[in-house]
Amino acid sequence: xxxxxxxxxxxxxxxxxxxxxxxxxxxxxxxxxxxxxxxxxxxxxxxxxxxxxxxxxxxxxxxxxxxxxxxxxxxxxxxxxxxxxxxxxxxxxxxxxxxxxxxxxxxxxxxxxxxxxxxxxxxxxxxxxxxxxxxxxxxxxxxxxxxxxxxxxxxxxxxxxxxxxxxxxxxxxxxxxxxxxxxxxxxxxxxxxxxxxxxxxxxxxxxxxxxxxxxxxxxxxxxxxxxxxxxxxxxxxxxxxxxxxxxxxxxxxxxxxxxxxxxxxxxxxxxxxxxxxxxxxxxxxxxxxxxxxxxxxxxxxxxxxxxxxxxxxxxxxxxxxxxxxxxxxxxxxxxxxxxxxxxxxxxxxxxxxxxxxxxxxxxxxxxxxxxxxxxxxxxxxxxxxxxxxxxxxxxxxxxxxxxxxxxxxxxxxxxxxxxxxxxxxxxxxxxxxxxxxxxxxxxxxxxxxxxxxxxxxx
Numbered sequence: 001x002x003x004x005x006x007x008x009x010x011x012x013x014x015x016x017x018x019x020x021x022x023x024x025x026x027x028x029x030x031x032x033x034x035x036x037x038x039x040x041x042x043x044x045x046x047x048x049x050x051x052x053x054x055x056x057x058x059x060x061x062x063x064x065x066x067x068x069x070x071x072x073x074x075x076x077x078x079x080x081x082x083x084x085x086x087x088x089x090x091x092x093x094x095x096x097x098x099x100x101x102x103x104x105x106x107x108x109x110x111x112x113x114x115x116x117x118x119x120x121x122x123x124x125x126x127x128x129x130x131x132x133x134x135x136x137x138x139x140x141x142x143x144x145x146x147x148x149x150x151x152x153x154x155x156x157x158x159x160x161x162x163x164x165x166x167x168x169x170x171x172x173x174x175x176x177x178x179x180x181x182x183x184x185x186x187x188x189x190x191x192x193x194x195x196x197x198x199x200x201x202x203x204x205x206x207x208x209x210x211x212x213x214x215x216x217x218x219x220x221x222x223x224x225x226x227x228x229x230x231x232x233x234x235x236x237x238x239x240x241x242x243x244x245x246x247x248x249x250x251x252x253x254x255x256x257x258x259x260x261x262x263x264x265x266x267x268x269x270x271x272x273x274x275x276x277x278x279x280x281x282x283x284x285x286x287x288x289x290x291x292x293x294x295x296x297x298x299x300x301x302x303x304x305x306x307x308x309x310x311x312x313x314x315x316x317x318x319x320x321x322x323x324x325x326x327x328x329x330x331x332x333x334x335x336x337x338x339x340x341x342x343x344x345x346x347x348x349x350x351x352x353x354x355x356x357x358x359x360x361x362x363x364x365x366x367x368x369x370x371x372x373x374x375x376x377x378x379x380x381x382x383x384x385x386x387x388x389x390x391x392x393x394x395x396x397x398x399x400x401x402x403x404x405x406x407x408x409x410x411x412x413x414x415x416x417x418x419x420x421x422x423x424x425x426x427x428x429x430x431x432x433x434x435x436x437x438x439x440x441x442x443x444x445x446x447x448x449x450x451x452x453x454x455x456x457x458x
Contacts, residue, residue: 001026002317005138005147006117007125009035011048012285012302013153014108018055019310020151021116023447025317028147030123030140032157035109036102040180040266042210042218043069043197043296044096044104046086047381051303054443057111064107066097067211071193072296072379075200075251076348082355085193089376098195098210125159128152128281135160135280148280149313153306155286158273162287167274173346174270174292176205177228179242180220181264185257186211197296200251206294207252219256221245222293225267239263270342276334277327282309289338294345300381301341305334308388311441315449321439329439329449337384340365344378388441 002025006017009031021027052058071085086094097104113119120142128150129137137146152160161168188211189198198209205223212218221242235241242263247253272289276282285302308330316326347361362375366383377383438452 003147005150008153009109012306014112015303015306016151016309017117018112018115023314028118031121032124034121036106039101041298045300045381046094046096047300048303049096066099067195069096069195071196073192084376086380150281152287153284158287161273168271171270175225178222179265183217183256184260186217187255277330297341321449
């Protein structure tokens with residue numbers, strides 16, 4: 001039986017481990033902390049609901065009573081409010097949740113254990129060992145662990161990318177700092193889609209307002225590191241600074257209820273690893289890349305990469321594709337998902353450009369869609385699922401997509417698989433796809449990679 005080690009028990013690690021175990025792998029997951037533990041990243045994309053459903057955990061998540069999220073409202077730049085309503089655009093099944101990550105992550109980790117994953121908490125992986133260029137073992141608190149594959153979902157700690165390869169590349173334009181806290185009671189702006197997030201710009205950054213369970217609201221402010229460091233000495237405490245920046249926005253100050261705290265600060269410096277995979281390993285979630293939280297894409301990238309990692313490993317082990325093809329499939333699709341979102345977020349940060357400009361860019365990043373629908377598809381994570389499950393514009397979408405959210409995803413059509421040609425901070429639709437591979441993700445009767453019958457000669 002193929003043995004897989006998963007490092008990290010967050011959404012990327014839990015989903016990857018679950019899918020691998022459900023496809024006959026012997027999976028051990030090592031998590032350095034004891035769950036539940038606090039984590040930011042509370043606003044979840046509809047793509048995550050699709051993947052959670054496929055992993056068999058949908059009912060467990062639904063039972064938690066999280067607010068249902070149908071979209072977002074942006075009060076951005078000088079423009080009037082504009083909404084992205086996934087349910088109205090794609091159908092009522094295209095929705096997600098606003099979650100308490102300590103609870104959400106615990107449910108997913110427990111679900112992995114229920115699917116046959118051996119979960120060990122308070123287990124720190126010290127390093128991954130290689131033989132003849134292939135990852136083969138890991139040193140951890142319990143000794144030496146040998147494996148056939150490792151999925152590094154260790155988050156920002158980056159056991160492979162940050163500690164072994166040391167090939168992370170920062171994006172200086174996003175050297176931002178987030179400061180946030182919690183309120184009991186509050187409100188959202190008029191016309192916000194059900195349970196949606198409010199994103200409100202300011203001259204020095206932007207705010208989020210997220211409704212959570214129990215009438216709790218998560219409120220945060222993101223600004224550049226330089227401006228944060230200039231302002232921080234003027235306040236006696238992080239809490240004093242947080243109240244000051246909330247008061248600077250009449251909009252945000254008018255939405256919040258009673259402050260309950262605590263105040264937290266995090267440097268959300270964006271980065272990307274030099275490579276996301278290689279012989280015997282896949283790097284998933286924040287271990288591979290981290291993107292500014294503006295469009296709430298962190299959990300989407302984590303779960304999407306977990307899905308791709310599991311598919312590429314199972315497909316290579318069953319001989320559906322060669323190992324090099326499996327690596328290329330994972331690398332190109334995950335990297336293009338990150339790059340497309342990076343390009344979109346970079347554009348939106350230029351507040352003066354306006355909604356029409358963002359929609360135009362989105363249309364060029366998702367072929368075959370009207371501009372408003374394209375922007376909604378990107379923010380929902382649906383464009384990435386479509387890339388993975390459609391080949392050459394001719395093969396039908398896999399049941400992973402159509403069965404789960406048929407109404408919403410029918411709108412996403414005529415999209416072909418991702419390639420790996422990209423320019424930093426700028427992309428064109430033609431950069432995203434390489435139909436010559438003929439490869440696409442399949443979900444039924446089992447997770448893997450399939451190939452179209454015809455293939456363009458190389």
